[in-house]
Amino acid sequence: MLTIAEFSKQTLAGDASGHDWYHAKRVADWALRLYEEDNGPATKETTAILRAGGLLHDTIDDKVVSDVLSQIKKVEKLLRANDFSKEATDEVMDTIQNLSYSANLVKQHELSKRGQYVQDADRIEALGAIGIARVFAYGGSKGRVMADPKVLPVTELKDKATYRQNANPSVNHFYEKLFKLPAQLNTTAGRKEGDKRAEYMKDFLRTFNDETGLLADPAFNLEDKNDGCTD
Numbered sequence: 001m002l003t004i005a006e007f008s009k010q011t012l013a014g015d016a017s018g019h020d021w022y023h024a025k026r027v028a029d030w031a032l033r034l035y036e037e038d039n040g041p042a043t044k045e046t047t048a049i050l051r052a053g054g055l056l057h058d059t060i061d062d063k064v065v066s067d068v069l070s071q072i073k074k075v076e077k078l079l080r081a082n083d084f085s086k087e088a089t090d091e092v093m094d095t096i097q098n099l100s101y102s103a104n105l106v107k108q109h110e111l112s113k114r115g116q117y118v119q120d121a122d123r124i125e126a127l128g129a130i131g132i133a134r135v136f137a138y139g140g141s142k143g144r145v146m147a148d149p150k151v152l153p154v155t156e157l158k159d160k161a162t163y164r165q166n167a168n169p170s171v172n173h174f175y176e177k178l179f180k181l182p183a184q185l186n187t188t189a190g191r192k193e194g195d196k197r198a199e200y201m202k203d204f205l206r207t208f209n210d211e212t213g214l215l216a217d218p219a220f221n222l223e224d225k226n227d228g229c230t231d
Helices: 004-012 021-039 044-056 068-081 086-098 113-124 128-141 160-165 172-176 178-184 188-212
Strands: none
Touching: 004 021, 004 044, 004 068, 021 044, 021 113, 021 188, 044 068, 044 086, 044 113, 068 086, 086 113, 113 178, 113 188, 128 172, 128 188, 172 178, 178 188
8 A cells, every 4th residue: 555655756756847746745844834833733633634735736636647537536545545534535635626726716715724734835835946946847848938028927817728828938927826826825824934935036036137138028027026816
């Protein structure tokens, strides 16, 4: 019988788009860290649910697996085989199927309290130094250029299909999604970490523009870019 960590590692091994095993492990670690920062020491059950949500959240993503429905059934069986109760299994499955940015573009799904910490952990992984690295790793895996001053950020991506079809240069992703994330974080600890990381990304883009001149258009202005709107 595979452990949850082994299953995650096996499923995500070799991913070059920023959705690898180390990303999943960081999400699990940060979910617990954020939860305990706000609430104190987590119980054994809460720890298990937070870590399972983090480790498994990308194992059912259509960016990673081709048959999502079969994978969902496999993950449910995995949780039960690892002694998760029906209630705990249902909570983890609800979290990993509904935490993504694209799943919440039309309507915000109400996650459990623990699910909100997993969602925040996943979103802060899209911010800061690691967020910068993941933007360009994902763009490179899709054959996207880094930046093009003639292609300006899309102001609004209204649904999952539009969001997934967007193939703009990688740097545009900061403006089209990432700077919206801090305002969408659920938890006190998550917002604190998210705001800090968003400022780091602004500094990076200022330096990027100083070195390249590719972000001179007003559309790439960095003021108020973490005030957010409704992944």
